[in-house]
Amino acid sequence: MTCSAAFLLCKKLLLPSYSANLCAILFFCVLGFAWNAHYAEGRLSNILDSALEGAEISIEGRVNALPQSNASGAKFAFAVDRAFVRRELVNDFPKQVYLSWQPAWRNPEAIPEVIPGQRWLFKVKLKRPYGSLNPHTFDFERWSFHQNFGASGSIKSGELLKGKDIGLFELALGMEYRRWQLRKKIQNLLSPSARYGGVIAALVMGDQNAIDQEDWRVFNITGIGHLISISGLHVTMLAGLGAGLAAFIWRRNTLPLFIPVTKVAAASGFITAFVYAWLAGFQIPAQRTMYMVGVVAFALWSGRNPRSFDIWWWALAFVLLIDPMAPYTPGFWLSFGAVAAILFAMQDSGGLLGIPTGKELEMHWQERTQQALLEACRVQAVVTVALLPLTLYWFYQVSVVSPLANAFAIPLVSYIVTPLAISGALLPEFLGKWLLIAAHASLEYLAIVLAWMASWRWSVGHSHQPQWWALVISSIGVVLAIRPGPLAMHRKSRIFGLSLCAVVFIKPIEGKLPVGAFRATVLDIGQGTAVLIETKSKNLLYDTGPSQGKKEDAGQRVIVPFLRGRGIHSIDRMVISHSDSDHIGGAASVLKDISVHSMMGSLPANNPLLDNLNTRKIPSLPCRFGQSWVWDEVEFVIWHPDEQSYFTSNPSGKPNEMSCVLEVRSQDTSFWLTGDVEKQGEAEMVRRLTGQHLKNLENKNLILMAPHHGSKTSSSWDLLNKLSPDQAFAQNGYRNRYGHPHPTVTARYEELDIPFLQTPKTGTQVWEFSKKGWTLKTSRDQGLRIWHRRPDKSIR
Numbered sequence: 001m002t003c004s005a006a007f008l009l010c011k012k013l014l015l016p017s018y019s020a021n022l023c024a025i026l027f028f029c030v031l032g033f034a035w036n037a038h039y040a041e042g043r044l045s046n047i048l049d050s051a052l053e054g055a056e057i058s059i060e061g062r063v064n065a066l067p068q069s070n071a072s073g074a075k076f077a078f079a080v081d082r083a084f085v086r087r088e089l090v091n092d093f094p095k096q097v098y099l100s101w102q103p104a105w106r107n108p109e110a111i112p113e114v115i116p117g118q119r120w121l122f123k124v125k126l127k128r129p130y131g132s133l134n135p136h137t138f139d140f141e142r143w144s145f146h147q148n149f150g151a152s153g154s155i156k157s158g159e160l161l162k163g164k165d166i167g168l169f170e171l172a173l174g175m176e177y178r179r180w181q182l183r184k185k186i187q188n189l190l191s192p193s194a195r196y197g198g199v200i201a202a203l204v205m206g207d208q209n210a211i212d213q214e215d216w217r218v219f220n221i222t223g224i225g226h227l228i229s230i231s232g233l234h235v236t237m238l239a240g241l242g243a244g245l246a247a248f249i250w251r252r253n254t255l256p257l258f259i260p261v262t263k264v265a266a267a268s269g270f271i272t273a274f275v276y277a278w279l280a281g282f283q284i285p286a287q288r289t290m291y292m293v294g295v296v297a298f299a300l301w302s303g304r305n306p307r308s309f310d311i312w313w314w315a316l317a318f319v320l321l322i323d324p325m326a327p328y329t330p331g332f333w334l335s336f337g338a339v340a341a342i343l344f345a346m347q348d349s350g351g352l353l354g355i356p357t358g359k360e361l362e363m364h365w366q367e368r369t370q371q372a373l374l375e376a377c378r379v380q381a382v383v384t385v386a387l388l389p390l391t392l393y394w395f396y397q398v399s400v401v402s403p404l405a406n407a408f409a410i411p412l413v414s415y416i417v418t419p420l421a422i423s424g425a426l427l428p429e430f431l432g433k434w435l436l437i438a439a440h441a442s443l444e445y446l447a448i449v450l451a452w453m454a455s456w457r458w459s460v461g462h463s464h465q466p467q468w469w470a471l472v473i474s475s476i477g478v479v480l481a482i483r484p485g486p487l488a489m490h491r492k493s494r495i496f497g498l499s500l501c502a503v504v505f506i507k508p509i510e511g512k513l514p515v516g517a518f519r520a521t522v523l524d525i526g527q528g529t530a531v532l533i534e535t536k537s538k539n540l541l542y543d544t545g546p547s548q549g550k551k552e553d554a555g556q557r558v559i560v561p562f563l564r565g566r567g568i569h570s571i572d573r574m575v576i577s578h579s580d581s582d583h584i585g586g587a588a589s590v591l592k593d594i595s596v597h598s599m600m601g602s603l604p605a606n607n608p609l610l611d612n613l614n615t616r617k618i619p620s621l622p623c624r625f626g627q628s629w630v631w632d633e634v635e636f637v638i639w640h641p642d643e644q645s646y647f648t649s650n651p652s653g654k655p656n657e658m659s660c661v662l663e664v665r666s667q668d669t670s671f672w673l674t675g676d677v678e679k680q681g682e683a684e685m686v687r688r689l690t691g692q693h694l695k696n697l698e699n700k701n702l703i704l705m706a707p708h709h710g711s712k713t714s715s716s717w718d719l720l721n722k723l724s725p726d727q728a729f730a731q732n733g734y735r736n737r738y739g740h741p742h743p744t745v746t747a748r749y750e751e752l753d754i755p756f757l758q759t760p761k762t763g764t765q766v767w768e769f770s771k772k773g774w775t776l777k778t779s780r781d782q783g784l785r786i787w788h789r790r791p792d793k794s795i796r
Contacts, residue, residue, distance in 0.1 A: 032320075035321070035324065036324045039324050039325075042148075043145050043148050046094045046095055046096070046148060046150035047094065047128055047129070047151070048093075048094050048097075048126055048127070048128050048150050048151035050128060052090070052126065053126065053127045053128060053735065054125060054127065055085055055125070055126075056085075056123060056124075056125060056156065057083055057084070057085055057090070057123070057124055057125070057126060058083065058084040058085075058087075058121065058122070058123055058124075059078070059080050059082070059083045059084075059093075059097070059121075059122050059124055060080070060081050060082045060083075060119070060121045060122075060161070061078055061079045061080040061081045061082070061119070061120070062078070062079050062081070062117060062118065062119050062120070062165065062173075063077070063078060063079075063114055063115065063116050063117065063118050063120065064077055064078065064079040064096070064116065064117075064172075064173055064176065065077035065116060065176055066116060066176050066179045066180055066183070066207060066281070067114045067115075067116070067180075068209045069113070069114065070209070070210070072102060072549055072550070073100060073101050073102035073103060073111060074101045074111060074114045075098070075099065075100045075101075076098075076099060076101075077096060077097075077098055077099075077147070077149070078096065078097050078098070078099050078120075078122070079095065079096050080093055080094060080095060080096065080097060093150075094149075094150020094151050095148075095150065096147075096148055096149055096150060097124075097149060097150060097151045097152065097153065098144065098147070098149040098151070098152040098153075099122065099124065099152070099153060099154070099155055100152075100153070100154050100155070101114070101154070101155040101158070102154065112158075112160065115163075115164060115177070115180055116164075116173060116176035116177045116179075116180050117163075117164040117165055117166040117173055117174075117176070117177050118160060118162065118163060118164060118165070119160075119161040119162040119165050120158050120159065120160055120161060121158065121159045121161055122155050122156075122157070122158045122159075123155070123156045123157045123158070124153050124154065124155050124156060125153050125154055125156065126151040126152065126153035127151065127152060127153055127734070127735055128151060129141050129144035129145065129149055129150070129152055130152075130734045130760075131143075131144075132523075132524040132525065132526055132558065132759075132763075133524050133763035133764065133779050133780050134523055134524050134558055134562055134763065134764045134779065135562060135565060135566075135764060135779060136396070136465055136561050136562050136564065136565025136566070137557070137558050137561045137562055137565075138557070138561075142325075142328060145325070146323075146325040146328065146329075172278075175278050175279060178279065179205050179207070179279060179281070182201075182204060182205050182279070182425050183201050183205060183207055185425060185429070185432070186200055186204065186424075186425055186436065187201075188429075189424065189429060189432060189433040189436050189437075190436055190437070190440060194440050195212070195444075195447075196215070196440055196443040196444065196447065197210065197440070198210030198211040198212070198215075199211055199215070199228055199443055200421045200436060200439055200440060200443070202228050202229055202230075203228070203229075203230075203234070203413070203417065203418050203421045203422070204421050204422055204425045205230075205279055205280055205281070205425075206229060206230045206279075206280035206281040206283050206286070207281070208228070208229060211228065212551075213551060213552075213556070215447070217454070218447070218450050218451050218454045219450070220395070220397075220399070220460075221399060221401075221453075221454040221459055221460045222401055222402065222405040222409075222450045222453050222454055222459065223398075223399030223401065223402025223403075223405055223406060224402070224405050224406055224409045224410075224413075224450065226285075226334065227406075227409060227410065227413045227414070228413075229283065229285070230276075230277070230280035230281070230283055230285065230286045231285050231286075231414075232285045232286070232289035232335060232339070233410075233414050234276075234414065234418050235273050235276055235277060235280075235285075235286050235289040235290060235293075236273075236289055236293070237414065237415075237418070237419075238272055238273065238276050238422070239269040239270070239272050239273040239276075239289075239290075239293045240269065241272070242268045242269050242271065242272025242273075243265040243266065243268050243269030244265070245268070246264050246265050246267075246268030247261050247262075247264065247265040247268075250264045250265070262300055263300055266296065266297035266300040266301065267297055267301070269293055269297060270290070270293050270294045270297040273289060273290040273293040273294070274290055274294075277289070277290040283331060284319065284323075284326055284329060284331040284332050284335055285331055285334075285335040287315075287318075287319055287322075287323075288315050288316075288319060288335050288336060288339070289315075291314065291315035291318040291319065292311050292312070292314075292315045292339075295310075295311045295315065296311060308343045309340075309343055312336070312339060312340060312343060315336075316336060319332070319336075330390075330394040330395075333390050333394070334387060334390055334394075337386060337387055337390055338383050338387060340386075341382050341383060341385075341386030341387070341478070341482060342379055342382060342383065344479075344482065344483075344484065345378070345379075345382040345386075345482040345483070345484055346375070346378070346382070346484065347484040378487070380403050380406060380407065381403065382482045384402060384403055385478060385481050385482055385501060386478050386482055388474070388478070388501055388504065389466060389470075389471050389474040389475060389478065389501070389504050392463050392464075392465070392466055392504050392505075393465055393466055393471060396462065396463055396464055396465055396561075396564040396565050396567075397460050397461060397462045397564065398460070398461050398463070399459065399460050399461075400458055400459055400460060400461055401453045401456065401459045401460075404453070405450060405453055408449075409446060409450070412442060412446055413446070416439075416442055417439050417442045417446075418439075420435045420436070420438050420439035420442070421435075421436060421439040423435050424436035424438075424439060462564060462569050463504070463505050463567060464507055464564070464566060464567025465565045465566075465567075466503075466504040467508050470503045470504045470506065471504065473500055473503045474500060474501045474502075474504045476497075476500055477496075477497040477498065477499070477500025477501040477502075477503070478497065478501060479497065480493050480494060480496060480500065481494050481497030481498045481500075482497075483497075507567050512536070513534060513535060513536045513632075513770075514536060514770065515632050516632065516633040516634065516666055516667060516770070516771065517535070517536070517634075517666065517768070517769060517770040517771070518533060518534060518535045518632075518634045518664060518666055518669075518671075518768075518769055519532075519533070519534045519766065519767065519768045519769070520532070520533050520534075520664065520671055520703075520765075520766075520767040520768075520769075521534075521562075521764060521765070521766050521767075522705075522729060522731060522759065522764065522765040522766075522767070523545070523558055523559065523562065523759075523764055524558075524731075524759040524760075524762075524763045524764050524779070524780075525545040525546070525554050525558055525559075525731055525759070526545070526546060526554065526732075526733040526734075526736075527546060527582055527709070527732055527733030527736045527738070527740070528543070528545040528546035528554060528582035528583060528585065528731065528733075529542070529543040529545065529577065529582065529583050529675065529676075529705075529709075529731050530542070530543050530544055530545040530554060530558070530559055530586070531543065531673055531705075531731075532562075532563075532568075533664055533671075534568075535631045535632040535634045536632040537631070537632055538572045538573075538631040538632060539568055539570070539571050539572050539573075540571070540572060540573045540574075540575060540631075540636070541559070541571045541573075541574045541575070541590070541596075542575045542577070542662060542673045543575070543576060543577050543583040543584070543675070544559060544576070544583070544584060544585060544586035544587040544589075544590050545558060545559060545582070545583075545585055545586045546581060546582035546583075546585040546586070547581050547582075547585030547586070548585075553585045553588070553589055554585055554586040555585070555586025555587065555588065555589025555590045555593075556586070556589040556593070557586075558586075559586050559589070560589060560590060560593045560594060563594055564593075568594075569594065569595060570594065570595040570596070570597065571590070571594055571596045571597065572597050572598070572631075573596075573597065573598050573599070573600060574587070574590065574596050574598070574601075575599075575600045575601060575623065575660060575662055575673075576599065576600075576601035576602070576609065576660070577601070577602060577623075577659045577660045577661075577673075577674075577676065578602050578603070578655040578656065578658050578660065578675055578676060579602075579603050579604060579607055579655045580655055580656070580676060583675065583676070584603075584607075584609060587609050587612075588609070588612060591612060591613070591616060591618070596616075596618055597618070598618065598619050598620065598621075599613055599618055599619070599620040599621075600621055600622075600623050600627075600660070601620065601622070601623055601660060602622065602623045602641060602655075602658045602659060602660040602675075603622075623638055623641070623660035624638060624641065624642070624643040625638055625639060625640055625641065625643055625688065626638065626643060633666075633667075634665070634666050635664075635665040635666075636662060636663070636664055636665075637662070637663040637665060638660065638661065638662060638663075639661040639662070639663055639672075639685050639688065640659065640660065640661040640677060640681050640684060640685055641657075641658050641659070641660070641681065641684075654678070655676075656675075656676035656677065656678050656681075656708060657677065657678055657680050657681045658681075659674065659675030659676045659677040659681060659707075660675060661673065661674050661675060661677055661681070661685065665696070666769055667771060668699075668700055668701060668769065668771065668773075668774075669700055669701050669703070669769040669774060670697050670700045670701070670703070671702075671703045671767070671769070672702070672703065672704045672705055672723070672725075673705050674704070674705045674706070674707040674708075675707070675708075676707065676708040676709070676714075677708065677714065678707065678708055678711070678713045678714045679713055679714065679716050681707075682707065682714065682715075682716045682718065682719040683716070683718065686716075686718045686719055686722050689722050689723070694722075697723075701727075701769075701774065702723055702724065702725045702726055702727075703725060703726065703727045703728070703729070703767065704720075704723060704725035704727070704728045705728070705729060705730070705731075706728050706729065706730040706741060706745070706749075706756070707719075708740075709730050709731060709732045709738070709740040709741060710730040710732065710740050710741020710742060710745045710746065710756075710758075711738070711740055711741070711742055711745070712742035712744055712745060714745070715745045715748060715749070717748070720748065720749075720754070721752075724752075725754055726754070726755075727754065727755050727757070727776075728749055728754050728755070728756045728757070729756070729757040729758070729759070729765060730756070730757070730758050730759070731759045732758060732759065732760060733760070734760040735760075741756075741758065757778075761780065762778035762779070762780050762781070763778055763779035763780030763781075764778065764779040764780075765777075765778050766778075766779075
């Protein structure tokens with residue numbers, strides 16, 4: 001009877017609570033969905049009309065963010081007030097666009113300095129937000145959606161209408177102008193030869209654009225990249241400084257009688273965190289810390305005592321409320337994940353020396369120091385283990401030397417470099433200059449040690465992007481490994497948790513190819529060529545895409561991240577079709593980051609790539625008709641150029657006509673990679689396609705790369721009629737200036753009933769060929785097309 005009464009009482013009391021919780025969960029889910037839909041609708045309505053792409057448009061508005069400026073030009077966000085096409089006002093024009101202003105080669109000094117708040121009248125050519133779409137690489141379209149850019153484009157000319165036109169109540173724009181002033185001050189006070197001036201600017205105001213790519217490589221290898229930005233630790237440090245200063249001032253005289261010192265200190269700390277987070281560009285780690293400081297300040301003012309995870313949850317809610325796209329950025333997961341792991345693991349860490357928590361003040365100072373060092377080591381270990389799955393998911397590598405590098409980099413950057421840099425940027429120039437010089441000198445010594453550590457062969461471990469199931473299993477392992485309490489407790493479960501974390505390094509077997517099959521990944525590389533061929537045990541990279549300016553190329557931007565995400569760390573053979581920059585541009589970056597065993601190419605003897613290969617002791621050989629080899633029962637055949645062709649230091653003919661043409665042949669498939677070969681080279685290949693050469697292609701599905709990106713000087717009738725391809729594809733840039741593929745060539749493929757796929761429309765193309773047939777997957781529409789062998793296909 002008693003048990004029944006207790007059951008009925010619990011049922012009466014708890015069911016309404018469960019129902020209310022369920023209703024609250026459903027309500028917030030619906031509210032969150034509605035907010036995300038409203039967010040997305042607002043951004044999708046801000047997209048440029050496709051009819052205006054490529055047209056010359058006059059736009060009037062203001063620079064509303066900190067520009068990215070360097071010797072090659074400027075890139076910046078621009079808020080559009082009015083837009084005109086041939087003096088006719090355009091309605092429903094994007095409210096914000098992303099512009100690039102580059103100097104003409106004849107007059108490199110033609111671009112004036114662009115400052116936030118300036119009002120300009122620009123003549124521009126725009127396109128809808130578009131970027132190359134490849135797995136494991138930067139998604140420009142997602143970034144543009146996140147930043148609410150309705151179009152991107154280049155400036156043809158500009159007229160400054162007003163200077164810094166910033167209203168009294170325009171807080172956001174005023175803060176961007178203050179950021180520009182700080183960057184300008186740092187640049188003026190530091191010598192132009194100061195290599196780490198960009199790092200100083202990043203520590204002060206979150207502007208990372210001036211950091212050299214080589215420095216980023218060292219920072220990422222040593223695992224201290226999180227410090228070279230406005231981290232939560234820096235915001236917390238400044239918030240504490242602001243709170244301490246306010247408390248020192250407020251406790252004078254009788255002021256505490258009006259408002260307690262703790263409340264004033266809390267409010268001042270939040271205001272300091274808010275100003276600094278905004279000054280730093282409102283990055284997610286800074287946002288998270290600012291909101292946590294704000295929750296603590298609110299709790300003090302309202303007389304509450306929140307738990308640690310309550311503060312974390314409120315900060316998470318605020319970030320998602322303001323920015324629903326935040327989970328698509330690495331900083332969101334790494335920042336919130338690190339703090340959550342520390343809060344979870346360090347709930348009861350007093351057992352490290354057998355001293356109960358809260359009794360630290362009764363310890364001798366040596367024991368307190370030892371306790372602090374042990375706890376710091378445990379925090380570093382907790383963060384390293386907890387962020388392992390996320391680091392591999394976002395960056396496909398893990399720094400082995402990260403704990404050691406962070407052990408001295410965190411205190412040096414956080415307590416010496418950053419305070420000196422911030423003080424130097426805020427104090428008067430006569431004093432700030434020396435503080436900035438001291439901060440830069442400290443960074444130089446740090447960089448020497450980091451570069452030495454990065455040079456160790458084992459300093460970084462490369463893996464691949466883990467599958468979802470591996471992330472789930474490893475997350476369970478993380479919870480077991482970092483569980484709170486003394487380390488001696490639950491030792492077996494901690495070891496078991498660490499073993500579960502290792503699952504993220506296991507490469508999935510579903511992507512393995514059988515003998516006789518191969519996979520061709522046609523990368524969305526822009527105006528250039530890069531194709532990865534995989535057999536069961538070998539990899540071949542055909543061309544390396546274009547270079548982009550002096551410091552960027554498709555190798556570091558697309559190819560290396562793609563290979564790392566796939567878990568491919570070596571290339572058995574790199575084939576360079578010819579010496580044009582859109583085919584060879586990324587080769588140096590690939591050689592630097594990926595192990596290449598051999599190279600074959602059609603290059604003149606004085607090409608710098610050959611010197612690079614000789615330095616690295618990588619064997620290379622010229623590409624000539626008649627060469628062939630077999631990997632895993634897949635045959636590779638060279639069709640062009642002829643063995644009697646040769647280069648001189650100043651060849652009279654076009655490099656295009658010397659393109660290395662490679663056929664990849666399996667039992668049922670013939671896959672042709674043609675480089676930029678044109679009519680002359682095509683005619684030579686047609687002459688060779690006779691007798692046994694032609695018979696070898698009998699009853700095979702043939703896929704052809706359109707020569708020279710589909711230019712009007714290629715894809716001749718003779719070649720297409722001779723090969724009679726089942727499918728064709730072209731790698732070209734979106735709305736490229738060459739007009740590739742040419743309309744006449746596109747019409748030619750259509751007339752011959754040859755499906756013609758273009759990477760600007762499909763994104764990455766993944767062709768997979770086996771005895772069962774072949775499939776094609778494209779990244780832009782996530783399409784899956786399946787074809788089977790045509791046994792009735794006759795000799796051409």
